[in-house]
Amino acid sequence: MMTNSYTSFVNHSCVPNACWMKIGEDALFVRAARHLRKGEEVTTSYLLRLPTAPLPMRAAGLRTLGFKCSCPRCLFEESIERFTEMSTLPEWLYIIAHQISSYEAESFMECEMLQGICGKGIKKLEWGLKNLISLSDNEGKQQWMRCSFWAFYILDMLDCAFQRRSTLMRDMETLVRAVHHTMGASEDLLLLVRKLVRRGVIQSPPVEAILAPMSVCLYGKLPSSSLKKLNDLRISMEE
Numbered sequence: 001m002m003t004n005s006y007t008s009f010v011n012h013s014c015v016p017n018a019c020w021m022k023i024g025e026d027a028l029f030v031r032a033a034r035h036l037r038k039g040e041e042v043t044t045s046y047l048l049r050l051p052t053a054p055l056p057m058r059a060a061g062l063r064t065l066g067f068k069c070s071c072p073r074c075l076f077e078e079s080i081e082r083f084t085e086m087s088t089l090p091e092w093l094y095i096i097a098h099q100i101s102s103y104e105a106e107s108f109m110e111c112e113m114l115q116g117i118c119g120k121g122i123k124k125l126e127w128g129l130k131n132l133i134s135l136s137d138n139e140g141k142q143q144w145m146r147c148s149f150w151a152f153y154i155l156d157m158l159d160c161a162f163q164r165r166s167t168l169m170r171d172m173e174t175l176v177r178a179v180h181h182t183m184g185a186s187e188d189l190l191l192l193v194r195k196l197v198r199r200g201v202i203q204s205p206p207v208e209a210i211l212a213p214m215s216v217c218l219y220g221k222l223p224s225s226s227l228k229k230l231n232d233l234r235i236s237m238e239e
């Protein structure tokens with residue numbers, strides 16, 4: 001873990017190996033999001049808004065900071081775009097899907113049109129991932145793409161929840177693992193899954209196990225009572 005004075009030397013990557021941890025106004029930490037190899041460059045995501053988002057949105061965010069990212073995830077996403085055509089879906093669609101899945105999960109059942117579009121997009125993407133990527137490094141790259149479109153996956157999953165509830169847990173686990181693999185953590189996804197557990201849409205014990213590594217990235221190795229206090233503090237600061 002490194003603190004304020006060193007964090008300004010950390011470069012950006014869309015597949016970072018560390019994440020920011022800010023406590024209060026003054027404390028800024030960079031903490032490892034995965035095991036770091038000796039000599040490996042430490043990177044974080046500079047994208048404060050929607051860091052998990054698809055390539056065009058990440059690129060636009062980084063343009064405002066004055067550079068183009070050439071990390072493996074960006075290069076891969078660019079190379080597969082002409083097959084999946086995911087960027088033909090408008091940016092507002094992603095933003096709305098993200099807002100609904102992150103903050104307004106209560107109303108997810110009322111978004112049939114949006115869910116239909118997201119579902120079609122995801123089917124095309126999954127087809128592309130299965131058929132277009134060489135088998136050698138298929139798994140990791142699939143994870144990156146699922147991370148980029150996690151809000152679409154959530155809407156699609158919840159849309160289908162009543163027809164195939166038994167697979168919801170497995171799909172959710174796959175998605176959380178994909179985001180963890182790519183980014184270390186997404187606080188939005190973490191909060192959403194917790195919300196779904198509270199509402200009884202998915203069951204708690206297995207979810208806790210898959211969320212644990214994300215919680216550790218965001219808040220460190222703290223007991224759940226402290227995590228809750230931190231989360232409550234963050235939410236009350238936003239209100």
Ligand SMILES: C[S@@+](CC[C@H](N)C(=O)[O-])C[C@H]1O[C@@H](n2cnc3c(N)ncnc32)[C@H](O)[C@@H]1O
Nearest residue numbers: 007008009010011012013065066067068069070
């Ligand atoms: C906080 S500094 C990072 C440390 C800086 N590279 C240095 O040597 O001091 C931020 C600047 O580093 C550059 N930078 C960081 N990540 C980059 C990346 N993935 N690709 C290109 N430039 C990057 C950009 O110019 C950015 O404005």
